[in-house]
Amino acid sequence: MERRRWVTLLIIMCLFAGSTGRGLEIKNKVPSLLYNHTLATILVEYASAVYMSDLTQLFTWTCSRCDGLTTGFEVLELIVDVENCLQAFVGVADDLDAIVIAFRGTQETSIQNWIEDLFWKQLDFDYPGCTDGKVHHGFFNAYNNTIVRSGILDGVSRAKEMYGDLKIMVTGHSMGGAMAAFCGLDLALIYGGNNVEVMTFGQPRIGNAAFASYYSEVVPNTFRVTHEHDLVPHLPPYYQHLPHKTYHHFPREVWLYNLGFGFLIYEVEKICDGSGEDPDCSRSVSGNSISDHLSYFGVEMGCDTSSKCRIVMAPSLSSYGKVDDKGNFALSRSPPSKSILKTKTQSQMID
Ligand SMILES: *[C@@H]1O[C@H](CO)[C@@H](O)[C@H](O)[C@H]1NC(C)=O
Ligand SMILES: *[C@@H]1O[C@H](CO)[C@@H](O)[C@H](O)[C@H]1NC(C)=O
Numbered sequence: 001m002e003r004r005r006w007v008t009l010l011i012i013m014c015l016f017a018g019s020t021g022r023g024l025e026i027k028n029k030v031p032s033l034l035y036n037h038t039l040a041t042i043l044v045e046y047a048s049a050v051y052m053s054d055l056t057q058l059f060t061w062t063c064s065r066c067d068g069l070t071t072g073f074e075v076l077e078l079i080v081d082v083e084n085c086l087q088a089f090v091g092v093a094d095d096l097d098a099i100v101i102a103f104r105g106t107q108e109t110s111i112q113n114w115i116e117d118l119f120w121k122q123l124d125f126d127y128p129g130c131t132d133g134k135v136h137h138g139f140f141n142a143y144n145n146t147i148v149r150s151g152i153l154d155g156v157s158r159a160k161e162m163y164g165d166l167k168i169m170v171t172g173h174s175m176g177g178a179m180a181a182f183c184g185l186d187l188a189l190i191y192g193g194n195n196v197e198v199m200t201f202g203q204p205r206i207g208n209a210a211f212a213s214y215y216s217e218v219v220p221n222t223f224r225v226t227h228e229h230d231l232v233p234h235l236p237p238y239y240q241h242l243p244h245k246t247y248h249h250f251p252r253e254v255w256l257y258n259l260g261f262g263f264l265i266y267e268v269e270k271i272c273d274g275s276g277e278d279p280d281c282s283r284s285v286s287g288n289s290i291s292d293h294l295s296y297f298g299v300e301m302g303c304d305t306s307s308k309c310r311i312v313m314a315p316s317l318s319s320y321g322k323v324d325d326k327g328n329f330a331l332s333r334s335p336p337s338k339s340i341l342k343t344k345t346q347s348q349m350i351d
Contacts, residue, residue: 035223035254035271039169042069042096043199044225044299047173050089050102051303055080055313058089059320059331064304073100077155078331081146088148088172088179090155098167098197099159101152101183103143105174107303111290114175118235123208123247129189133211135182136236139204142175143182151330152183153190158334169197173301174232174293177203177224181215181250188219198222201296202232205247212250212276224249226282227256227292234287238277248276255281256296 049058049065057063061073075091087104106114125137143149156168168187172180177200184198198219207215216222226233233253239246253272258265272278294302323329 035252035269037269039096040199040223040225040254041297043100043169043171044173044201044297044301045070046073046100046102047171047176047201047296048299048301050087050104050172050176051107051301053303053305055331056317059317061091065300076159076332076334077151079148079151079155080329080331081148082327082329084142084146086142086146086148086179088152088176090152090159092159092163092166093169096167096169098169099156099163101156101168101170101180103148103170103172103176103179103183105172105176105302111293111302115231115235115290118204118232119237121236121247123245127207127211127214130211130214133207133214135207135211139175139178139206140182143179143186147324147328147330148179149183149186151332152187154330155332156187156191158332162334165195167197168195169199171199171201172203173201173296174203177201178206181206181219181222184219184222185215193218193220196221199225201225201301202227202230202293204232204235205238205249207247207250209243209246209248212248215250216252216274216276222250223252223254225254225256225296227296228258228282229285229287229289230282230292231287231289232293233282238283251276253278253281257282257285 045065045068049063049070052058052063052065054063055078057066059075059078061075066073072095073091073093075089077090079088085107088102090099090101093100121136121138123134123136125135125140127133127135159166168191170180170184170187180198180200181203184196188196196219198221203224236247238248251274253276255270255272257268257270259268270281272281277283294300317331320331320333321329
């Protein structure tokens with residue numbers, strides 16, 4: 001049902017693009033690979049699952065969001081930064097022939113507070129290796145200067161040791177999308193831009209125009225999915241008349257919106273131009289919706305509990321972990337220990 005609806009709207013979208021003469025406009029020097037709708041509907045499920053607070057279920061891929069299109073996924077590394085409330089995993093998806101990395105968005109009790117805070121983020125950090133490239137130090141540090149980066153790199157190198165040269169797909173929603181972008185950039189510099197794909201959902205702006213252009217050269221295969229009036233992609237604000245002061249999105253945006261013909265409503269996926277700030281995509285509407293932020297392709301994004309940084313973990317899991325003095329940890333394993341772990345956690349629950 002769902003799938004058929006999407007097909008219909010894709011057709012409508014093509015008709016529309018043809019009739020207005022406004023389709024793909026490629027301004028990038030680097031040709032970007034084609035947007036793949038099926039892949040987007042799969043990756044959004046990973047970006048949703050990484051929010052789950054029960055770490056045992058997440059590690060064994062048995063959580064309530066760990067099914068559907070992600071069935072069979074194998075987590076190799078689960079990173080939890082308790083101090084900064086960050087969560088991410090690295091694993092292998094057999095069906096995608098890829099390493100999948102997902103970052104959780106903010107787990108604030110009040111998403112409003114987090115969003116208000118986004119208005120005031122300054123471009124205050126020179127991105128290393130990128131002339132004039134500026135980002136916000138908080139976004140960058142959340143990836144680079146916490147236990148997250150080392151955990152991710154460790155998970156990726158183990159996955160490559162075990163499975164050979166897999167593609168790397170990085171995803172995340174909201175603040176997790178910002179971290180996914182920094183991670184994708186880092187991995188593209190290490191493993192080559194052709195081996196890394198990034199797809200984010202409802203991601204805020206993370207840097208200035210010089211950074212955006214550097215980013216899109218290093219990680220050309222990037223899609224930034226936005227949804228209707230989701231307000232987070234509108235933040236921190238874009239000031240058209242302050243080119244040296246303003247944040248600027250990197251390409252390529254794909255905007256999901258509803259198109260009504262009388263009583264018929266179609267969901268359209270619009271592939272935007274290569275500027276990163278296509279005025280005919282999400283920027284053509286006001287960003288005023290939190291509920292559009294919390295749902296992508298009909299998948300629920302955000303936390304499963306309202307409490308801040310809640311962690312549920314079976315004690316047996318700690319045998320997979322390295323815990324630092326602040327209580328942050330990364331759980332890692334090499335297959336085929338999955339069955340052993342399952343037995344352990346089950347007996348733990350029976351006890
Ligand atoms: C889109 O992605 C899916 C899932 O990875 C893959 O099976 C399919 O072949 C891809 N389609 C194209 C046209 O690349
Ligand atoms: C990023 O993190 C690495 C260690 O993981 C560190 O060596 C490097 O200096 C950091 N970069 C910046 C700009 O902070």
